Amino acid sequence: MAQTFTSLSVLQVMLWGVLFFGGIYFGFGGIFWLLTKRVLPALGIGRALDPRPLQPGQLRREIGQSSISVLIFGLGMVFPWGLLQLGWARLDADEGGWQIAIEILVLAVWNDVHFWINHRLLHTRLLRRFHGPHHRSFVTTPWSTYSFHPIEALMLGNVILLPMVVHDFSFWSLAAVPVFSLFFNCVGHSNYDFFKRVSYNHWFAASRRHHLHHAVHNGNYGFQFTFMDRLFRTRIAADAAEPLFQAFRDKQLQRQQQQPQPEQHGATA
Numbered sequence: 001m002a003q004t005f006t007s008l009s010v011l012q013v014m015l016w017g018v019l020f021f022g023g024i025y026f027g028f029g030g031i032f033w034l035l036t037k038r039v040l041p042a043l044g045i046g047r048a049l050d051p052r053p054l055q056p057g058q059l060r061r062e063i064g065q066s067s068i069s070v071l072i073f074g075l076g077m078v079f080p081w082g083l084l085q086l087g088w089a090r091l092d093a094d095e096g097g098w099q100i101a102i103e104i105l106v107l108a109v110w111n112d113v114h115f116w117i118n119h120r121l122l123h124t125r126l127l128r129r130f131h132g133p134h135h136r137s138f139v140t141t142p143w144s145t146y147s148f149h150p151i152e153a154l155m156l157g158n159v160i161l162l163p164m165v166v167h168d169f170s171f172w173s174l175a176a177v178p179v180f181s182l183f184f185n186c187v188g189h190s191n192y193d194f195f196k197r198v199s200y201n202h203w204f205a206a207s208r209r210h211h212l213h214h215a216v217h218n219g220n221y222g223f224q225f226t227f228m229d230r231l232f233r234t235r236i237a238a239d240a241a242e243p244l245f246q247a248f249r250d251k252q253l254q255r256q257q258q259q260p261q262p263e264q265h266g267a268t269a
Contacts, residue, residue: 001171001172002091002092002093002170002171003093005081005084005091005171006081006084006085006091008081010078010081013077013078013081014074014075014077014078015074016074016077017073017074017075017076017077017078018070018071018074018075019074020074020077020178021070021073021074021178022067022070022074024178024179024182025066025070025145025146025182028142028145028182028183028186029142029143029145029186030142031186032142032186032187032190033141033142033143035190035192036048036142036190036191036192040192040194045194046192046193046194046195046196047192047193047196048191048192048193049191049192049193049207049208049211050138050139050140050191050211050214050215050241050245051245051248051249052138052139052245052248053139054139054141055136055137055138055139058136058137058139058141059141059143061136061147062137062141062143062144062147063143065133065146065147065148065149066143066145066146066147066148068148068150068153069146069147069148069150069153069157070146072150072153072154072157073146073153073157073178076154076157076158079158079161080160080161080164080174083161083164083165088165089164089165089168090168091168091169091170091171091174092168092169092170095170095172095173099170100170100172100173103167103169103170103173104173104176104180106163107160107163107169107173107174107176107177108180108224109225110159110163111159111177111180111181111223112222112223112224112225112227112228113228114156114159115156115159115221115222115223116221116222116223116228116229116232118152118155118156119221119222120221120232120234121155122152122155123217123218123221127151130149130151130152131149131152132149133147133148133149133152134147134148134149134152135214135217137189137214138214138215139191139214140188140189140190140191140210140211140214141189141190141191142186142189142190144189145182145185145186145188145189146182146185159177159181160174160177181223184206184223184224185223187206187207187224188206188207188209188210188211188223188224189207189210190207191207191211192207193205193207193208194207200238201226203224203225203226206223206224208238209222209226209229209236212236212238212240212241213236215240215241215244215245216236216240216241216244218236219234219235219236219240220234220235220236221234222234
């Protein structure tokens with residue numbers, strides 16, 4: 001597969017890149033939407049995290065912005081391809097199963113480090129405006145995962161370039177990065193607690209942590225793991241958004257109480 005990839009033309013690389021990223025985005029997005037809106041609630045598994053409704057037109061906006069990100073990520077496949085063409089990077093064609101597994105683990109850790117650094121930068125005064133479109137989704141959905149400003153997409157989309165120049169990775173290890181990255185991103189943006197019994201610090205509680213990031217913004221800049229937020233003390237308390245949600249619930253209750261009650265007609269003799 002490594003030889004096949006390097007033998008593609010520029011246009012072929014970009015075309016296959018767009019198809020690949022479009023396929024995993026709409027595939028995972030559809031699966032997680034169905035799971036969190038239909039299947040898991042019907043089975044009594046898990047719970048929704050943020051009780052507030054989606055904004056008008058939110059899904060249309062998210063899919064529109066995500067489609068631009070798909071184009072950027074797909075067309076951007078020309079950069080790792082270019083590193084190979086220039087001889088600045090090589091693919092290991094003699095990879096074994098254990099090697100691929102170890103490389104994927106290393107890339108998963110690097111992905112978390114890379115995401116935290118870029119995400120933290122996007123919350124600085126200089127770059128905050130480029131992160132704003134993503135944070136328009138106060139209540140997240142699986143379609144929020146690629147809902148980025150193009151600058152943010154460019155920052156997050158270069159995750160494999162540095163590893164490629166320091167190690168000869170397998171083609172399959174590198175191809176796995178956007179797959180597991182999007183999968184975990186869909187988990188984090190589904191606004192759904194898949195594992196209610198695990199602690200807030202558990203890896204499986206990533207959806208709780210990221211939904212809090214969208215609710216209160218400052219903190220929880222990590223991805224799937226917690227080590228970067230722990231190291232730099234950017235954790236958000238597990239109950240940080242509860243006053244916000246309680247205010248919403250109180251407002252909903254007040255509206256219900258203010259609604260006119262139907263008249264009760266007593267029985268006539």
